[in-house]
Amino acid sequence: MADEAEIKAGVEAVAAEVASLTQQTNYLRALQVAAAQPTGSKDAAVRDLAATTVANVIGSIKEMDSGKLIDQLTEDERTALMKYIYRAMSLGLHCTQMLKWHEKLCEKDGPGIVMRTLVDRKING
Numbered sequence: 001m002a003d004e005a006e007i008k009a010g011v012e013a014v015a016a017e018v019a020s021l022t023q024q025t026n027y028l029r030a031l032q033v034a035a036a037q038p039t040g041s042k043d044a045a046v047r048d049l050a051a052t053t054v055a056n057v058i059g060s061i062k063e064m065d066s067g068k069l070i071d072q073l074t075e076d077e078r079t080a081l082m083k084y085i086y087r088a089m090s091l092g093l094h095c096t097q098m099l100k101w102h103e104k105l106c107e108k109d110g111p112g113i114v115m116r117t118l119v120d121r122k123i124n125g
Contacts, residue, residue, distance in 0.1 A: 002038065008046050010038035015053045022060050028069055030057045035073070035080035051087035058085070058101055059094040070104050078105055082117045 002010070014037035021030035034054045041047055058081075061069065070078065082105050089098045105113055 002040075004041060004043055004046070007038045007041045008043065011041070011046050011050050011053075014038070015049060018053050018057055022057050027057065027061050027065070028072055031069060031073060031081065032077055034084070035077040039080075047087060048091060051084045051091060052093060054081060054084035055088035055091075055093035055098065058088075058097050061097075063097075063100060066101060066104055070101075070108055075109065078109055079113055079116045079120075081105065082113050083120060086117060 014033060018030045018034045021027075021033065031054075034050075034057055037050055037053070039050070041050075058066075073081070082102070085098045085102055085105075089095055089102075
């Protein structure tokens with residue numbers, strides 16, 4: 001398993017890549033990269049940065065485009081995003097958008113996505 005410094009460096013690199021993709025309006029790829037970022041850090045600041053990265057992408061996406069993007073994500077990507085959405089909401093980041101995405105993810109995957117999110121402690125733990 002990677003040590004904390006490697007995880008932090010990975011999350012910081014993902015944040016920079018996702019910011020660039022978001023500026024290019026390549027939202028699908030930004031979401032995919034953000035969903036695949038390193039997890040498992042014990043450092044709350046690192047987990048907060050990862051959640052902030054996801055929140056910033058979601059906050060940049062028009063609501064009418066969210067369903068189309070969600071449909072293009074894999075189940076694992078959607079589950080990872082849900083985990084970050086919960087973390088972002090706990091930080092007070094883009095809460096209105098987070099709730100709308102939460103609703104759309106639940107419509108797509110049913111209650112199973114919530115259960116998968118709650119039992120995995122890697123991001124929210």
